[in-house]
Amino acid sequence: MSSRIREQLLSLLLEQGDAFTSGEEISRRLQCSRTAIWKQIEELRKEGYQVEARPKKGYRLVHRPDRVAPEELKPHLRSQRFGWSIQYHSQVLSTQLIAHDWARKGANEGSLVLTEEQTKGKGRMDRAWHSPPHSGIWMSLILRPTITLAQAPQLTLMAAVALTRALRRETGLDIRIKWPNDLLINGRKFCGILTETRGEQDQVQYVVLGMGINVNTLEDFLPDELMKVATSLAIEGGRTYHRVTLIASILQSLEEFYDAYLKQGFEPVRILWEEYAETIGREVRTETSQGTIAGMAVGLDPSGALLIRHQDHLQPVYSADID
Template identity: 70%
Template sequence: MDALANRIRESLLALLLEHGDSYVSGEEISQRVNCSRTAIWKHIEELRKEGYQIEARPRSGYRLVYRPDRVAPEEIKPELHTRRFGKEIRYWRQVASTQPLAHEWAREGAAEGSLVITEEQTQGRGRLGRIWHSPPYSGIWMSLVLRPAIPLTQAPQLTLMASVAVTRALRRVTGLDIRIKWPNDLLIDGKKICGILTELRGEQDQVQYVVLGMGINVNVTPDFWPEELKGKGTSLAIAGGRTYRRVELITAILKELEGIYEGFLTHGFEPIRILWEEYAAMLGTTIRAHTPHGEVTGEAIGLDPTGALILRQGDTKIPIFSSDIDV
């Protein structure tokens, strides 16, 4: 769908939502959306095909009766309260993965805060090349383009920054006790609900752009998971005993993420480090870190100023920069 059609769809849906249970006339829609009555009818038919129930009544106009749980731009933008994040969105019903699409858009010059989002990923990717299971219409599968003016050495801190922001947003909306596992997983009762994947392109020790990928199990039920993932993952719906509107979660995440990110750029990593430790799931426990140089076991006691995980072995403190973690 081209940019003009997207704009009309977004404006049309926003107008229907604005009127709530009341009818809005075709004439008013035509004036507000700035398109013909025939074009309005065509767009309403397209919305109906997407699952929207729109009632039409002669001499009264149109009324929105039911809206499906979609994560399309016309659903997100009316509820979005950010300055930049999510203002530009590319949406697909199904993609292999949002990450390469966001990389492509970033190389084309996408503005900071541009968002790629889908209803389903068929080849979702996690850290270290792992597959991320992304069933349709049940989770949040999205990638955000960032352009931070930071050296490459600080780039790993963006994963920790994002984990704090997503945790705070999800906790606020759901009330669930969501915790962070270093470096990029969010957990409920030790089971994974979210993974964060940070990929970047840099030149001359400066970050050119970052693609921040997020996969969140929202309304996923156990029967969606392959056998090898059962018992390891959970979802907000399973933990909370209810389903959640994905758009409400997305807009909360983007708002929180924008604020935390701007604070990181202004004040550095230290405030992020403090918040991360507040939400950490593993501090005070003995963990095993599988590093490129071998296995290290110790008590997790916090993050150092760079974002490395600190393990204590007796009187010795060992920084862990990259590894798989077993608690």
């Protein structure tokens, strides 16, 4: 109940802008006591919000911290399902771990785990993901698609297209996709996508779609080993970005592409993925269980495998890192 009142209170203060709103008016609109309002204002102040209070005038918001909390995000949401049910934490080991637990307990499709900082962020193949506080978007989305386990890897490619479309629109930057799950600007990675699937009898039960995006991270805060290969939207765009605006745009784009994928299949995703791909038309090299494959990346096959022209034939690669 208290979190709901806090969300509504913040939305009301934001709606009023620089104008004061009386405690009586807030109490009437939120249908709660003046004491409850005061308690929630104190909670907002602890989170870094500056709320001015004046006798006979009421309250107004004079400063907002950069947070991705539900009360900040929900006024920006344009999606119908994605992101309306949220677990928010100031710090976690990994949003993936929380999302898996929530999904097992029956969380609805579109439920979202958000954090300001991950201390053990996860990438593909259990690699660590650097997730400094208040600088990026670290989130995991729960999906419940009616698809087979064999089709599940297509969701990573669908997500890459959806994020690329949303972030190009919001930033104007030339964002490209590296197969299968990285987003690049000028050849350097700023976003990783991790899709983890649980199912049985060849049917998907749920999918946790994890996204780590370097938004306002500056070069001084990147570890030395990442300086040559990693970047952020702020580094490339020369400005900072409002994170909740980006999240709202991403969720809207993901919902649209996800719904279209379930209705129309993978082919529309494949066409757009190839359009945005950094990988297509380049010489690549990868290690697979069958040995080393080197050649020209020419596109995706109908299932989503990367096609590499190798020794005069097309070799599909289903899951591997490429150089």
